[in-house]
Amino acid sequence: MIDDFEDHCWKDIVSPDILEIYSSYKRNTFVGPAPALLAIDLYELVYRGGPNPPHQISRDYPSTCGQYAYEAIEPTKRLFAAARAAHLPIFYSTGDVRSTSRPALVSATKRVKPSIDAADYAIRSEFKPQPGDVVITKQRASAFYGTPLAAHLTQLGVQSLIICGESTSGCVRASAVDAYSHGYHVVVVEECCFDRSVLSHKVNLFDLHHKYCDVMRLEEVLAHLVGHPAVKKAS
Amino acid sequence: MSEPIWNEFLTERDKAVFAASGYGARGGFGKRPALLIIDVNWAFCGDRPEPILESIKRWRNSCGEDAWKALPYIRSLIDKCHEKGVPVLYTTGVRREDNWDAGSWGWKNSRNEEDRRTVVTNLDGNEIVTRIAPAPQDIVVLKQKPSGFFGTNMASYLTLLGCDSLIVTGTTTSGCVRATVLDAFSLNYRIALAEEGCFDRSQASHAINLCDMNAKYADVVKTSEILAYLDTLPAAMFDLPKGTATAPQGQTQKRAVHF
Numbered sequence: 001m002i003d004d005f006e007d008h009c010w011k012d013i014v015s016p017d018i019l020e021i022y023s024s025y026k027r028n029t030f031v032g033p034a035p036a037l038l039a040i041d042l043y044e045l046v047y048r049g050g051p052n053p054p055h056q057i058s059r060d061y062p063s064t065c066g067q068y069a070y071e072a073i074e075p076t077k078r079l080f081a082a083a084r085a086a087h088l089p090i091f092y093s094t095g096d097v098r099s100t101s102r103p104a105l106v107s108a109t110k111r112v113k114p115s116i117d118a119a120d121y122a123i124r125s126e127f128k129p130q131p132g133d134v135v136i137t138k139q140r141a142s143a144f145y146g147t148p149l150a151a152h153l154t155q156l157g158v159q160s161l162i163i164c165g166e167s168t169s170g171c172v173r174a175s176a177v178d179a180y181s182h183g184y185h186v187v188v189v190e191e192c193c194f195d196r197s198v199l200s201h202k203v204n205l206f207d208l209h210h211k212y213c214d215v216m217r218l219e220e221v222l223a224h225l226v227g228h229p230a231v232k233k234a235s
Numbered sequence: 236m237s238e239p240i241w242n243e244f245l246t247e248r249d250k251a252v253f254a255a256s257g258y259g260a261r262g263g264f265g266k267r268p269a270l271l272i273i274d275v276n277w278a279f280c281g282d283r284p285e286p287i288l289e290s291i292k293r294w295r296n297s298c299g300e301d302a303w304k305a306l307p308y309i310r311s312l313i314d315k316c317h318e319k320g321v322p323v324l325y326t327t328g329v330r331r332e333d334n335w336d337a338g339s340w341g342w343k344n345s346r347n348e349e350d351r352r353t354v355v356t357n358l359d360g361n362e363i364v365t366r367i368a369p370a371p372q373d374i375v376v377l378k379q380k381p382s383g384f385f386g387t388n389m390a391s392y393l394t395l396l397g398c399d400s401l402i403v404t405g406t407t408t409s410g411c412v413r414a415t416v417l418d419a420f421s422l423n424y425r426i427a428l429a430e431e432g433c434f435d436r437s438q439a440s441h442a443i444n445l446c447d448m449n450a451k452y453a454d455v456v457k458t459s460e461i462l463a464y465l466d467t468l469p470a471a472m473f474d475l476p477k478g479t480a481t482a483p484q485g486q487t488q489k490r491a492v493h494f
Contacts, residue, residue, distance in 0.1 A: 183394030
């Protein structure tokens with residue numbers, strides 16, 4: 001029997017045996033104090049080829065998440081709207097496109113021939129950064145690795161993160177685990193994360209939810225954000 | 236403010252440059268500080284107060300008498316922080332018995348191999364000195380490199396505590412204190428150095444490193460002013476460790492010497 005804690009997208013692939021093993025992780029989930037929104041890698045490259053099954057377009061668009069990227073657009077717009085209404089600090093990450101900033105073999109994943117076209121790494125127009133937002137450029141999977149993100153969060157007095165974006169199994173997971181290791185309370189918003197592989201998406205959310213973060217449904221997060229006291233900027 | 240202790244080491248041009256460049260402005264205290272005590276262990280203090288040239292015969296890293304002069308100031312800050320429920324974090328070293336993980340430390344000191352031997356029976360050089368030994372609710376961060384942040388959970392603890400600033404004491408001013416202050420600065424913590432609570436084996440390095448840090452990264456402040464600031468804070472702001480009866484991590488139970 002599935003209870004609320006396990007009532008998520010992975011329930012059709014995780015067996016009762018596995019749920020039994022993980023039963024001691026069951027707990028209340030919540031948006032922590034002084035949160036910020038962290039949107040991982042919502043750049044154009046993952047929307048290339050349109051809202052199609054990734055396997056049909058991946059030959060031409062190897063980085064695309066296809067239909068899964070498009071399915072997440074509306075929920076993610078709602079998340080951004082709620083975060084802005086609550087005056088949360090908003091952070092994005094995207095790829096570093098400066099051609100001279102790294103040796104040839106340094107990239108976020110082991111994908112063959114990563115693109116470094118600046119247009120590919122522009123934030124998708126639906127989530128266009130607004131004045132005051134912060135865009136972190138990174139070279140590796142985690143938004144914390146080799147970046148000043150932790151310093152910015154300290155200065156703002158942020159103690160919790162709400163994470164969305166892609167890919168669930170790659171940069172979202174890496175960033176969420178680093179956030180946990182840095183001592184932040186982390187929420188990952190289920191409908192606002194996506195991956196090119198549905199299986200990887202589900203298993204990684206399962207892992208994150210039990211060990212490092214609270215995976216919460218969008219409606220729960222929105223309910224928390226209504227009337228949430230905004231983080232005050234450090235004076 | 237009285238004449239800074241570093242002025243006697245500066246040239247007239249240096250003083251004019253600092254005055255004209257805007258450096259050395261007061262950064263100010265934060266609202267949620269933690270007290271940080273860097274490496275005030277037997278290895279850096281020696282097991283008794285004696286002149287440094289005497290002390291370093293046995294304890295190669297000792298700062299001699301200056302360490303012992305700093306202890307009452309550090310003690311007063313610890314007592315005030317305990318009274319107010321302000322977090323107290325210590326750093327000290329940790330090393331394999333065979334000293335293999337000394338790594339780069341071995342490249343610049345000809346006496347590094349001495350760390351494999353015990354100077355005083357039953358006394359671990361990495362143990363925090365008795366006079367300021369950690370209380371059960373205090374946090375001891377074990378490290379292997381100069382900065383208290385490098386390869387440690389320090390930043391994670393400060394995030395969990397919700398700290399926005401650090402009060403820093405300890406040793407050496409030019410080594411681990413400076414490295415830790417620099418990393419804390421890079422992480423956007425406000426930093427106050429308790430002047431009388433910092434010490435170094437080199438008088439010139441102590442003065443000039445305080446000068447550098449005061450110019451660029453931190454406020455060098457008298458301990459009395461920090462105590463007065465701590466008095467203004469509300470009590471019990473922090474969710475501190477509960478502590479247990481056993482010694483905090485890094486503190487052995489053995490105590491050969493007591494003062």
